[in-house]
Amino acid sequence: MTSAATSPPPSPPNAARTPLVAPLIVEFPFTRSLGPVQSAFLTGLRESTVLGVRTEDGRVLVPPVEYDPDTAAELRHLVQVGATGTVTTWAWNPEPRRGQPLDTPFAWVLVRLDGADTALLHALDAPGPEAVRTGLRVRIRWAATRTGAITDIVCFEPYDGPPENAGGEHSGTFDDPVTGIVTPARLDYTYAPGRAQSRHLHALAERRIVGERCPRCRKVYVPPRGACPTCGVATTDPVEVGPRGTVTTFCIVNIKAKNLDIEVPYVYAHIALDGADLALHGRIGGIPYDEVRMGLRVEPVWTDDGRYPDHYRPTGEPDADYDAYKELL
Structure with a gap:
């Protein structure tokens, strides 16, 4: 018989991670x-x-x-x-x-x-x-x-x-x-993300999208902010969401941005990931710009190094019903 006490307790998530710093x-x-x-x-x-x-x-x-x-x-x-x-x-x-x-x-x-x-x-x-x-x-x-x-x-x-x-x-x-x-x-500066954003960024490197849940209102925020913007209390409970989501609103960009190798026009959208209560911002690809619409179901396309989603593309699923995302507009 083996005692459970002989096994070391699991380390908290990201306990041994190197702190993130980026210019x-x-x-x-x-x-x-x-x-x-x-x-x-x-x-x-x-x-x-x-x-x-x-x-x-x-x-x-x-x-x-x-x-x-x-x-x-x-x-x-x-x-x-x-x-x-x-x-x-x-x-x-x-x-x-x-x-x-x-x-x-x-x-x-x-x-x-x-x-x-x-x-x-x-x-x-x-x-x-x-x-x-x-x-x-x-x-x-x-x-x-x-x-x-x-x-x-x-x-x-x-x-x-x-x-x-x-x-x-x-x-x-x-x-x-x-x-x-x-x-x-x-503006040149050095950014050091806090606990919540560090966990989110480390998860992205594993092709996972992690937010945090408010202990009071139970809403899940992605990217996490470390505190609930509605209740003002700390959010410490990690929640994996997505990776698929729904386009809630979008805009068509007709002006080419400096140092951005994307042909115009293209579309940026607010995307409500499955399980999240806050839409995030992402580019839509893999579809003509004039076919992007509210309710479109999308999934991430990761960068070559796999560190973060480069853009989102249609999943082929039926569009989401308006009532399913109207509260996130």
Whole structure:
């Protein structure tokens, strides 16, 4: 007879797993049109001219805004201010990052340009923090080629001469005005998932989809969040769901995304996996985009390395009845 006590207790799920850490990059181009004030400001930079806007109480705001931040009154009275100014506060940046104005250590400064009542944020090229101080006089260093963007100002540099280019009233009229801009937005960070998401990711590597159940409302969330978004209590009970599911809603994408090798148009959908109470987001493949529909039954197609579903394809089953997924819309 063998005693059960001689057998070691089972290890908890993922007890010996290596913690997951991954570098992540979120990047997209932000495109916006410009109103008359911002258009004049950026077109002015292209012409080596800095414009501010005058408020009803006589203050000059740089950068200019289209509405008074205190009274919400519309502002259109443009004023040319100087290319020289005074540092009002600063912080030293010893390790410049990708996309910052300079690739050598520099100071972030707020500069009140001559003729302005507010300060402009930009970079100051200085040999070290000992060369920077509040009250330091500085001058704009213009880019050799200017396009009508804040980067037309390369940076500021220390200056001990007289004020430059404070011209007073300005019509804001230029030839070929800048009417829109595209600003690249990028966020680089290191992501370390918590307990719930780590268990979910480890299961995906085994081609399983695991969520967690709320102990109070009993809903199953995939991907798990570690806490129920409805009840606010911790979710610790793992539940394997799917892998098949039902398309609840979807959209047709007609614009090709950067670095995404998928021909347009294609479809992204919310998919309610069998046994889950929250629809997840996934691409639909293996079917023409105009045949995707609510209620379509789908299954995952895994990536070549088997780490996660690349997309979902039809299973061939009859469509799900609307009543079976209407609560998940």
